[in-house]
Amino acid sequence: MLKFEELKIFLDEKADQYNHPDFIENDPIQIPHRFTLKQDIEIAGFLAATISWGNRKAIIKSAEKMLDIMGNAPYDFVLNHSEKDLKSIENKSIHRTFNGEDFVYFMKQFSRIYHENQSLESLFRLHESETSFLHSVERFRSSFLGAEKHRSHKHVSSPYKNSSTKRIIMFLRWMVRKDKRGVDFGIWENTGQQYLSIPLDVHTGNISRKLGLISRTQNDWKTVEELDAVIRKFNENDPAKYDFALFGLGVTKELL
Template sequence: MNFEELKNFLNEKADQYNAPDFIENDPIQIPHRFSVKQDIEIAGFLAATISWGNRKSIIKSAEKILDIMGNSPYDFVLNYSEKDLENIQDKSIHRTFNGQDFSYFIKQFNRIYTEHESLENLFKVQEPEVNFLHAIERFRNSFLETEKHRSHKHISSPYKNSSAKRIIMFLRWMVRKDKRGVDFGIWENIDQKYLSIPLDVHTGNISRKLGLVSRTQNDWKTVEELDVAIRKFDENDPAKYDFALFGLGVTKELL
C-alpha cells in the first residue's frame, strides 16, 4: 500500500472499531460505570494498571477492585480506614498485582487527591515536549514515594525504555476527545496531539506488518518511531489509530 492507501485503510479501521460496542469487552468498561471525574480517573487508572493478560480476566479482577471499594472509588480513597487496608493486604487481586500493591495505590491516591483536584495536574506536557515521555516520569515521581516498594514495578518508566503501554492507554482514555463514546476526554488542559499508541504484542506486530516501525522490540524507542509514522496520517489525533491497530491485531485480519 502507498501512503494514501495506508492512511485510508487505517482511517477506515479506526472508524470501524472506535464505536460504543468496543466498550463491552474492553477494560475501559470499568471507568464507564461512573460519571464523577475522580471516580473515572481512579477506576480507569486501576483498570489500566492491571491490563495485562486475557481481557475477560482483567475485567473480572477490576470488578473485584470496585467491590472492595464499595463501588465508590473516590469516596473510598478519601475516607478509607486502617482496618480497610488491613483487610486488603492479603487479598489476591490480579496476577502479580496483589493486596499490598492495591493498598499502596490507595494511600498514594489519598495523598494526591488531598493536594490536587485531578490526576490531570500530574500529567501536564510542557513546551517543547512532543509526547508524554517526561510527563509520565514526572507523574511517576509524584505518585511513588522515594522509599522503595514492591508496587513501583507497576508504574512503568519510559526513562528505562519501557513502552509504558498501560499508562499510555489510560492517557488515551482521559485525554482523547471525540464524539464516539469510547474515550472520555475529561482532561481539558492536555492536547491529544501528544498521545501515543499503547504498544503491546498485537499493536507492535501489526505496525511491523504495515511497515510503520522497523524496530523489533516493543519499547519506548519503538513508541516514538510509531509516533512519527502515525502523526503523518493525523497529527492532531494520532491515538485514534490505536483502534485500527488493536482491531487488526484481535481479528488477525492481516495474517
C-alpha cells in the same frame, strides 16, 4: 507494501470501524465507564489500566474485584478509607502479580495525591516545549510512587528505562482523547491529544510491523517514538485514534 495514502485510507477505515460504543463492552475501558464523577473515572481507569495484561475477560473480572473492595465508590474510598479497611485487603489476591499489598499501596498514594489535587491531570501536565508524554509520565511516576522503594513500583513503568509504558499510555488515551464516539472520555481538557502515543503491546506492535509502520523489533519506548513519527503524519491532531485500528486488526487477526 501499501503506499502512504492507501495505508492512511485503510487505517482510517479500521479506526472508524472499531472506535464505536460496542468496543466498550469487551474492553477494560468499560470499568471507568460505570462512573460519571471525574475522580471516579480517573481512579477506576488507572486501576483497570494498571492490571491490563493478559486476557481481557480476566482483566475486567479482576478490576470488578477492586471496585467491590472500594464499595463501587472509588473516590470516596480513596479519601475516606480507614487503616482497618486497608488491613483487610493486604492478603487478597487481585490480578496475577498485582496483589492486595499493591492495591493498598495505590490507595495510600491516591489518598495523598487527591488531598492535594483535584484531578490526576495536574500530575501529567506537559511543559511548554514537550511534544510527547515521555517526561510527563516520568514526573507522574516520581510523584505517585514517592522516594521509598516498594514492590508496587514495578506496576508503574518508566519510559526513562525504555519501557513502552503501554498501560499508562492507554490510560492517557482514555482520559485525554476527545471525539463524539463515546469510547474515550476526553475529560482532561487542558491536555493536548495531538501528543498522545499508541499503547504498544504484542498486538499493536506486530500489526505495525506487518504494515511497515515500524522497523524496530522490540516493543519499547524507542519504538513508541518511531510509531509516533508515522501516525502523526496520518493525523497530526488525533494520532491515538489509530490505536483502535491497530488493536482491532490485532485482535481479529484480520491480517494473518
